[in-house]
Amino acid sequence: MDTTGATARPRFQVTIEDSGNRFACAEGLPVLKAMTALGGGGIPSGCHGGGCGVCKVRVLEGAYRTAAMSRDHVSPEEEAGGVALACRLYPASDIRLRVLGRMRKAVAARRYGFV
Amino acid sequence: MGVMRIGHVDLRVLDIDEALNHYVNILGMIETDRDAAGNVYLKGWDEWDQYSLILNPSDRAGMNSIAYKVEKDSDLDDFEKRIADWGIAVENVPAGTLHNCGRAIRFDLPSGHEMYLFAEKKFVGKSVGAINPDPWPEDIKGAGVHWLDHALLMCELNPEKGINKVEETTRFLREVLDFYLAEQVTAGPNGEIQAATWLFRTTTPHDIALVGGPRPGLHHLAFFLDEWNDVLKAADTMGRKGVKIDVTPQRHGITRGCTIYFFDPSGNRNETFAGLGYLAQPDMPPITWTEDQLWRGIFYHVGEEAGSFTSVYT
Numbered sequence: 459m460d461t462t463g464a465t466a467r468p469r470f471q472v473t474i475e476d477s478g479n480r481f482a483c484a485e486g487l488p489v490l491k492a493m494t495a496l497g498g499g500g501i502p503s504g505c506h507g508g509g510c511g512v513c514k515v516r517v518l519e520g521a522y523r524t525a526a527m528s529r530d531h532v533s534p535e536e537e538a539g540g541v542a543l544a545c546r547l548y549p550a551s552d553i554r555l556r557v558l559g560r561m562r563k564a565v566a567a568r569r570y571g572f573v
Numbered sequence: 574m575g576v577m578r579i580g581h582v583d584l585r586v587l588d589i590d591e592a593l594n595h596y597v598n599i600l601g602m603i604e605t606d607r608d609a610a611g612n613v614y615l616k617g618w619d620e621w622d623q624y625s626l627i628l629n630p631s632d633r634a635g636m637n638s639i640a641y642k643v644e645k646d647s648d649l650d651d652f653e654k655r656i657a658d659w660g661i662a663v664e665n666v667p668a669g670t671l672h673n674c675g676r677a678i679r680f681d682l683p684s685g686h687e688m689y690l691f692a693e694k695k696f697v698g699k700s701v702g703a704i705n706p707d708p709w710p711e712d713i714k715g716a717g718v719h720w721l722d723h724a725l726l727m728c729e730l731n732p733e734k735g736i737n738k739v740e741e742t743t744r745f746l747r748e749v750l751d752f753y754l755a756e757q758v759t760a761g762p763n764g765e766i767q768a769a770t771w772l773f774r775t776t777t778p779h780d781i782a783l784v785g786g787p788r789p790g791l792h793h794l795a796f797f798l799d800e801w802n803d804v805l806k807a808a809d810t811m812g813r814k815g816v817k818i819d820v821t822p823q824r825h826g827i828t829r830g831c832t833i834y835f836f837d838p839s840g841n842r843n844e845t846f847a848g849l850g851y852l853a854q855p856d857m858p859p860i861t862w863t864e865d866q867l868w869r870g871i872f873y874h875v876g877e878e879a880g881s882f883t884s885v886y887t
Contacts, residue, residue, distance in 0.1 A: 503881070505836040505841075505885055507839045507840030509839045509840020509887045510881075510885040512881075512884065525588070526839075527587070528635075530633045545840075561884050569732075569760075570766050570768055571758055571769065572730070572758075573731070
């Protein structure tokens with residue numbers, strides 16, 4: 459069964475400015491899901507529910523809509539300025555974005571077990 | 574006497590309909606009540622109190638508070654005094670402050686998480702009843718979780734600044750609320766840092782767990798399943814429904830549980846946890862996992878971090 463519902467729908471190109479990576483995202487699919495489903499990288503992948511904030515991006519160009527995102531991670535001002543969580547970001551045209559979120563584990567070795 | 578078990582978690586969700594679909598149709602919980610503020614109350618089929626999960630519509634994810642049930646009303650007076658004597662502000666709240674519960678006491682754990690203790694909650698009974706019951710109900714949905722089993726709370730750990738809320742909260746739970754230590758992770762140059770703990774009041778290895786991280790939060794809520802095959806079928810349901818799975822079915826070294834980690838539609842991490850692990854008793858020697866074997870403790874097969882275990886939580 460196609461759980462993504464992505465077959466036979468319009469597809470938009472998503473370009474990650476940081477890396478130049480491009481991938482297709484079907485209408486109705488969040489950007490992060492489209493990226494991970496294709497085995498791609500570039501945007502940190504976390505909870506996929508708008509709650510953890512690691513997939514934060516700024517949309518530089520293109521039309522889109524968003525679903526609910528935790529206010530702990532995206533303020534109303536940021537949202538108005540094009541900031542979104544990629545897991546809640548649905549393109550309505552080709553879009554170009556910049557990655558703002560970071561996975562903490564990628565940054566430094568841990569010294570005390572989990573931190 | 575004292576704390577019996579986890580009572581409920583009050584959880585923030587971004588979209589109540591999506592959250593209900595997840596907890597009812599995928600996990601198999603049962604909606605038992607709603608209130609005027611829009612909160613929805615749920616229980617597992619094997620639970621007898623009215624609810625173990627409150628879904629609170631919010632613009633943020635994460636946990637509002639966690640509640641444990643004590644055996645006797647007089648326990649609340651005893652704990653109120655002991656908590657205050659330990660130096661933590663404690664508030665006596667009247668019946669009904671917690672929905673359909675008797676009076677309660679409210680305080681913040683040293684980690685900053687809000688906790689309630691209560692002795693009474695509205696009784697509704699198990700789905701299979703208490704007279705000649707069937708082993709499981711016919712109308713079970715999705716994973717068919719039995720009960721809310723435990724929660725793992727992330728506690729601030731920053732040894733260079735002298736902050737170890739895991740150690741402090743563990744000490745509070747043991748000395749004041751009479752929890753017992755089942756297992757711990759030690760870290761740091763001489764293994765002197767208590768970096769994670771698993772504590773119990775029931776006869777299973779944990780009713781609460783604490784892990785050190787950069788900031789406090791909710792790591793996960795865990796729901797009980799009987800055994801490994803139930804874990805596999807739960808994962809099948811999640812695959813079918815497109816649930817974001819963080820870590821596929823496998824074994825914990827710590828607690829010996831069989832597990833899946835996944836996220837609810839607001840990004841709160843859930844676990845389905847199977848098996849009773851081992852018999853936990855007050856006189857059991859606590860188990861220690863050293864830092865070099867820490868990931869064997871968390872994910873026994875791979876012995877490495879899987880998914881986004883430490884980097885993502887609400």
